[in-house]
Structures are given as structure tokens and as C-alpha cells.
Amino acid sequence: xxxxxxxxxxxxxxxxxxxxxxxxxxxxxxxxxxxxxxxxxxxxxxxxxxxxxxxxxxxxxxxxxxxxxxxxxxxxxxxxxxxxxxxxxxxxxxxxxxxxxxxxxxxxxxxxxxxxxxxxxxxxxxxxxxxxxxxxxxxxxxxxxxxxxxxxxxxxxxxxxxxxxxxxxxxxxxxxxxxxxx
Amino acid sequence: xxxxxxxxxxxxxxxxxxxxxxxxxxxxxxxxxxxxxxxxxxxxxxxxxxxxxxxxxxxxxxxxxxxxxxxxxxxxxxxxxxxxxxxxxxxxxxxxxxxxxxxxxxxxxxxxxxxxxxxxxxxxxxxxxxxxxxxxxxxxxxxxxxxxxxx
Numbered sequence: 001x002x003x004x005x006x007x008x009x010x011x012x013x014x015x016x017x018x019x020x021x022x023x024x025x026x027x028x029x030x031x032x033x034x035x036x037x038x039x040x041x042x043x044x045x046x047x048x049x050x051x052x053x054x055x056x057x058x059x060x061x062x063x064x065x066x067x068x069x070x071x072x073x074x075x076x077x078x079x080x081x082x083x084x085x086x087x088x089x090x091x092x093x094x095x096x097x098x099x100x101x102x103x104x105x106x107x108x109x110x111x112x113x114x115x116x117x118x119x120x121x122x123x124x125x126x127x128x129x130x131x132x133x134x135x136x137x138x139x140x141x142x143x144x145x146x147x148x149x150x151x152x153x154x155x156x157x158x159x160x161x162x163x164x165x166x167x168x169x170x171x172x173x174x175x176x177x178x179x180x181x182x
Numbered sequence: 183x184x185x186x187x188x189x190x191x192x193x194x195x196x197x198x199x200x201x202x203x204x205x206x207x208x209x210x211x212x213x214x215x216x217x218x219x220x221x222x223x224x225x226x227x228x229x230x231x232x233x234x235x236x237x238x239x240x241x242x243x244x245x246x247x248x249x250x251x252x253x254x255x256x257x258x259x260x261x262x263x264x265x266x267x268x269x270x271x272x273x274x275x276x277x278x279x280x281x282x283x284x285x286x287x288x289x290x291x292x293x294x295x296x297x298x299x300x301x302x303x304x305x306x307x308x309x310x311x312x313x314x315x316x317x318x319x320x321x322x323x324x325x326x327x328x329x330x331x332x333x
Contacts, residue, residue, distance in 0.1 A: 026217045034213070038206050048212075055220055056227060117205025124200055144202065175194035182196075 005071040012062045022062075026055055029072070033079045039140040040083040042109040042125070050086055054079045069154055076155040080137065102129035127177035131170050138163055139170040285320055 008028075011021035033054060038047040057078050065074060091104050106129055109115055109122075117125070128136055137156060141147040142163075149160045156163070191198040 023217060023221075026220060030216055031213055034208070034216075035204070035206075042206075044206070044208060048216075051216070052220055052223055056224060059224055059227075112206075114207045114209070115205060116207050117203075120200055121203065121205040124197075125205070144204070171190070171194045171197060175197050178196040 002070075006067075009062070009065060009067060009071060022059060025058070025071075029075055030055075033075060036076060036141070036145065037079050037083050039144060040080070040137065041086060042105055042115070043112040044114040045112075046086060046108065050079070050082045054082050057082070073151065073154040080155060084133070101133065105129050123178060123181060124174070127174040130177055131173060134158075135166050135170040135173070138166040139174070142167050143171075285316065289320055 008021050008025055011017040012025065014021075030051065034047060034051050037050045037054070038044070041047055041050060054075070058075065065071075069077075087101055087104065091101060106126065109125055109129075115122075128139060131139060134156070138152065141152050141155075142149075149163050152158075152163055153160050158166075
């Protein structure tokens with residue numbers, strides 16, 4: 001854990017420094033977490049809600065943070081869990097019968113006014129949505145965010161070897177999907 | 183299994199040809215305003231938590247008192263109930279009255295109070311034909327009965 005984060009956590013645990021430290025933490029991590037969430041749920045409004053919930057959870061639980069992992073890993077883990085919980089609960093709540101997560105997320109993407117991608121990028125998103133949940137997470141974190149496998153391993157609690165294999169399989173599946181729609 | 187860039191291009195040429203651009207956008211100044219929005223939400227959360235804490239603090243003594251009473255009641259009532267039911271069972275000696283006892287009770291009632299009892303609308307006592315016959319036979323001789331039936 002870097003020294004700044006260590007100081008930040010210490011300040012967050014002190015009542016009189018808490019507000020200022022939390023503001024610093026939000027400013028430091030909001031963009032990274034937002035893009036991580038956005039790639040999972042695809043829609044801006046939902047990403048905004050999830051990001052807020054993520055930080056509220058951080059605010060409530062920072063006192064119990066045992067610093068066994070880095071602050072960054074802890075935040076990513078909360079954001080990932082919040083995003084997956086959101087998808088699953090919305091799939092259940094939906095009035096329209098959804099066949100799977102990909103259908104729900106595709107609807108989410110299509111209804112988003114802040115998606116500016118061209119046709120090929122839409123196809124790529126479609127292809128990513130065909131992947132199983134874990135492979136989708138791994139692909140997004142590696143392909144778009146270029147996250148290191150070690151860091152990813154801590155966030156997803158999966159071995160580096162398994163993550164590499166997941167990324168490889170995910171890339172092949174996407175390639176296959178793109179070939180088939182040509 | 184480290185995939186180098188060239189190798190990656192060979193394995194997934196179509197994917198490699200797609201520009202790694204972020205196709206997503208956010209509303210203007212979203213990140214500038216985010217922390218302010220979050221602050222408001224956290225303040226609201228704090229207020230709710232404070233109210234809940236206040237209600238709990240307000241109700242705590244009353245709830246504690248109620249719980250203590252319930253506990254004392256249970257501690258006293260359960261053993262007492264057990265003890266009493268045992269006591270009642272022990273003292274529940276069936277008192278069967280014999281025919282002679284009934285007759286002596288009936289013999290103790292004089293004639294006028296017997297009829298008064300019968301006339302009383304809410305007396306709540308009902309005599310069967312058998313009771314009346316028993317009474318008559320105990321208090322009148324066969325001769326008197328014969329005379330009465332002939333009148």
C-alpha cells in the first residue's frame with residue numbers, strides 16, 4: 001500500500017480528520033472506480049448510483065478496514081460487488097422476462113444516451129456481453145484498463161494463472177463472435 | 183501464459199483491429215460535481231442514522247424495562263405454574279357423593295323452600311323426574327302418595 005493511502009486511512013479513522021480525508025479519497029479514486037463500474041453495468045445513470053453506493057459503503061466501513069489489502073484493492077472489490085449485486089437484483093426486478101444477464105445489459109447499453117461508440121464498438125460490447133460473468137470482468141480489466149494480473153488477482157480473489165487463462169479464453173470467444181457477425 | 187502483442191494479433195486479429203477507445207461518455211463536469219452530490223447523500227445518510235440512533239436511545243430505557251418485566255414475569259410465572267399444577271393434581275381428590283349423602287341433603291330441605299326453589303325463574307337448578315321422585319319417596323309415605331294421586 002502506498003504511503004499516501006496509509007495516511008489517508010489513518011485520517012479516515014480519526015473523527016476530526018474524517019471529512020477532509022474522505023473528500024481526498026473520493027477525488028483520488030472516483031474516476032478509476034467509475035470507469036470500472038461503467039464497463040460492468042454499461043449505463044451512466046446506474047454507474048453513478050453504484051459509485052455513490054460504493055463510496056457510502058466505504059464511508060460506513062472504513063473503521064473496520066483491517067488494511068490486509070491495499071486501499072485500491074478494497075475499493076475495487078466493493079465497486080465490483082456493488083455492480084454485480086445491482087445487475088442481479090435488477091434482473092430479478094425486471095418486468096420483462098430476461099433470458100440472461102447479457103440481454104439485460106444490452107438493453108441497458110442501448111438506453112444509455114452517453115454511449116458514443118461506433119458500430120464496431122457496439123459489436124465489441126455485444127461480444128463482451130456473451131461472456132460468462134468472471135471472464136467479462138477479467139476481459140474488461142485487462143483489455144480496457146490494462147490492469148496488472150497481480151492487482152486483478154487481489155480484487156477478484158483468483159490466481160494469476162486462472163486470470164490469464166480466463167483472459168485468453170475471453171479473447172478467443174470475442175474473436176469468434178466478431179468473425180461470425182461479419 | 184503471457185500473450186505478447188504480436189502473438190495477440192495473430193490469435194485475435196479482428197479484436198486487435200478495433201481501436202481501444204473508450205466508447206462511453208459522462209455528462210459535462212460529472213466528476214467535478216460528483217463529490218458534492220456524494221456529500222449531500224452522505225449527510226442525508228448521517229441524518230437518518232442519527233434519527234434511528236435517537237429513536238433507539240429514546241426507546242432503550244423503556245424497552246429495557248419492558249424486557250426486565252417480561253423476564254421477571256417468566257421467571258416467576260413458569261415455576262409457579264408448574265408448582266401449582268402439581269399441587270392441584272395432588273389435592274384433586276375426587277369427592278363422590280353417595281346416594282345416602284344426596285338423600286340427607288334433600289331431606290334437609292323443607293317443603294316450602296323446595297317449591298320456592300322450583301318457582302324461582304333464575305334458580306339455575308333443574309331437577310329431574312328421578313330427583314323429584316326420590317324427594318317424594320323420602321318425605322312422604324306410600325299412603326300419602328296414594329291419597330295425593332286419587333285427589
